[in-house]
Amino acid sequence: MKRFFGLRGNSLNVAAILGVLMPGVLSFGYNSASIGGVLSFRSFGEHFPAIDIANAENKGRASSLQGFVVACFPIGAFLGALACVWLGDWLGRRRVIMLGTTAQILGCMLSASAFHMPQLVLSRIIVGVGAGSSLAAIPLWITEISPTEKRGSHVVTKGIFSGLGCAMVLFIEFGMSFKKDSSISWRLPLGFSIILSLVVLGCIAFLPESPRWLIQKSRTSEAMEVLSALGGANADDDKIQSTIVEVQASLALSHEKAGWKQLFQMGTQRTLHRAFLAILVLLFLQLTGSPPTTIFENNLGLNESTARLLAAFYQVVGPIGGTLCVFLVEGFGRRRMMFTSAIGNCICLVCIASLGSQVNNIAASHAAVFFIFLFHVSYVNGFGGIPYLYAAEVSPLHLRSTITSISVSATWALTFRYMGQKYFYVYASLNALIAPIVYFLYPETSGRSLEEIDDIFTLSKGFLDTVKVAKKLPHMQASLGKELPSQAKLATILKEKELEV
Secondary structure, three states, rough: OOHHHHHHOHHHHHHHHHHHHHHHHHHHHHHHHHHHHOOOOHHHHHHHHHOOOOOOOOOOHHHHHHHHHHHHHHHHHHHHHHHHHHHHHHHHHHHHHHHHHHHHHHHHHHHHHHOOOOHHHHHHHHHHHHHHHHHHHHHHHHHHHHOOOHHHHHHHHHHHHHHHHHHHHHHHHHHHHHOOOOOOOHHHHHOOOHHHHHHHHHHHOOOOOOOOHHOOOOOOOHOOOOHHHHHHHOOOHHHHHHHHHHHHHHHHHOOOEEEEEHOOOOOOOHHHHHHHHHHHHHHHHOOOOOOOOHHHOOOOOOOOOHHHHHHHHHHHHHHHHHHHHHHHHHOHHHHHHHHHHHHHHHHHHHHHHHHOOOOHHHHHHHHHHHHHHHHHHHHHHOOHHHHHHHHHHHHHHHHHHHHHHHHHHHHHOOOOOOOOOOHHHHHHHHHHHHHHHHHHHOOOOOOOOHHHHHHHHOOOHHHOHHHHHHHOOOOOOOOOOOHHHHHHHHHHHHHHOOOOO
């Protein structure tokens, strides 16, 4: 078989999206929602009576245990994402994705075959570890292999596939709810995502490693080959040579090997500043506050079947927002997308809170459902995929895996429990706060190479400077016969280090 399936240029990028990003994020969305829908199935309760709230003598204890089982997934995801702090730069992006995918397969096999509580708990932790590490590695990998002009639209497809994964499990569990007396009703849903993980494992083995990681490991000839395949050009093409020089210049600016202590230092590349922005933008995923699907039954008084269907369709409308994001993220820009989404989220949450409080008003309940769905479109449009993209973009290469992994793990550490009607007012306020934070602190990165983004921070003197610098700094246009800014920068750095260029 030809290397990279014989694909080059845009075809190779499409293969990476359809073969790894799509099934990888689908499986993440699927596994994150899979346990919730089967908890009420009679057969599941018979196998695990300790968490069967409906038939438990001590309902408080059963509820606590059930909450613990559900929490095992985010606990595992936190650990998996955190592990990428060390694994990402040691093993490379592809191998981390392979390990994460393998862990999800193992965890799903244990879940689907579980007969005892310890096995169920262990399986959910393992699935979470795999999902967390994959979610930290896959968007980062896509960011580093995508061309500048398409990087945003490639990575933010995550927002489409994550919602589809959640919808997939909800529809499967809705179908299985008519067979809830049989163990197949919950074993099949808990094991189904193995198919998606196998697709990822089969494709990633034949796709290229991040050329930036290869350069970081001094494997320049391999990086040149990968860049040639990704760009559909010859290895001696000026654009490829320019990219290699820019990456080397970025690494030279770091002065020392990546380490934890660098995260707390500004330095030439303003590392602490960039880590703060990356972590905060991924925390926005939790702070914007997506309403739990239990709202349809618990708050709006709908019956179980109707609530299940609405919950499934709620996830289906998310990809509408994700699709809008794919088409707008490059032209409209990351900042504007997040800013307008935060404003839209705030308005929708206030409407949901006001209308949902009118318990006996059917018209108000229907209007609340409309704004719940509208919120999901707005949320995914601005925050479904952009935070993962932005966190990788603003992180310097030598610490990119470390910072993005910490950022993703922080989102799992900040997972809130549902707070009832107060939920909507709290998160409406948080969205109102997020909008000015994005406006004043987050520079636009659309249309810029990852190394060009380094220049924005290098030229900034404070937290409020980056937005102004990004607006004034011209976009790099490499022209034949002229020395690129990155080449001059690298020459200066090497001269300072008394090395030969």
